[in-house]
Amino acid sequence: MNSVSDLVARYQKEFPRSARLYERAVSAIAGGITHDSRFFTPFPIAVERTQGAWKWDVDGRRLVDYWMGHGSLLLGHAYPAVVEAVSAQASRGTHYGASHELEVEWAEIIIDALPAADLVRFVNSGSEATQLALRLARSYTNRSRSLKFSGHFHGWHDEAAAGGGNPSAPGSAGITEATEAGTILVPAGDVGVVEQALQQHDVAAVLVEPSGGGWGAVPLAGEFLRELARVCKQHGTLLIFDEVATGFRVHYGGAQTLHGIQPDLTCLAKIMAGGLPGGAVAGRRDVMELLAFHPDKPGWDKEHKVAHFGTFNANPLSAAAGIAALRAIRECKAIDVANRLCEQLIAALNDVLRQKGICAFAYGQSSMFHIAFGVDPAVIRKQVAGGEGLSSMPAQLQDQLIQAAKGPETQTVRRAMLLEGVDLMRTGGFLSSAHTTADLEYTVAAFKRALEHLAAAGELARLI
């Protein structure tokens, strides 16, 4: 019979170069990793190269990849048009220290795609985008507080991490009491709670992941988003859609197009930069104009301006990759392909869980999927059969999904899947248009074997 330590021992034996690299990493890199979500025991895998839907680790093992560049690679790894654009640009220069045509073209593509984008400002990441959007909102409203939702992730800077809203990024040491006090955290889905908070406090901005928090882990109804827009408007609070994960994924025009909502500001990153570092804030002209210099405007001085710098904003390499990726996504219907594959994968994973009698269920939105271990599928079926769908589930069920996203299976199931040739992002991941039905079959067969090993090790006892 297997035991947990057998699976850990097998992992250590089968990923020896990753183990050695990690030993080196811990004496050179703080914590041995460069992103907290890559923390993994006994050590994380190290990857050498990627192609399409696959990654190869430093031991030469081939793995189906569901991290997909933390969701930035809708077209898969090393998509030819992106590789070509980046290579051609690298030889022309990686940084001009000046304005350039590619940044204008990139901004125009974003404005064309997003209904709520009059103007764009580029940054380097999703965290920078939410940081800039919040600063713009504070300046525009002359208020200091922001409101966000449990289970929603907006990056690692102080305001994003304050309140510890997300299961995978539960707050942080080193955040000032003033920032904590200025960040209101409420459960998602109940507009009454938001309205109450907006009545009690002057709130500059409501920041929301419009797909549901943590790339869809906590599904959200379109109706809630529409109501959010209404109450924000009523209270003079800006509505910020954090479309870092949903932009160019749930729809070419983002969640705002899907639900027909015009947020005041939109945060973008990931897919928009074609797998290179990049991000943007896009939004209403009068808010975005706070970033502009108006030396000829009577009464204007620099104190009215929202400051924004950044050595690598809209660098030519990211701009070239972003333009190539966005064009391809539009032309090759990548969103539809990835969505269809995700639906197939979710159905197949649920079949396996049902056959094995495991208390867990797979679900997702668009091309993002999650497996919630420890959540009773019968309760979920009842919720869906009631015609209400997951997006209007009760707070208690929402909380169960948030808890499931940080359960022990994020390590045990992922480790067992790695041993079977699949790299899940925690207990879920992102599909791309490069995945194939054969990749899904491979994944489902791996899932069956992984669950069998885990069951034999007694690791699924709480779920059977």
Ligand SMILES: Cc1ncc(COP(=O)(O)O)c(C=O)c1O
């Ligand atoms: C919705 C959302 N917002 C913000 C971020 C932060 O983006 P970045 O990691 O580029 O700073 C992420 C990253 O996963 C995200 O999913």
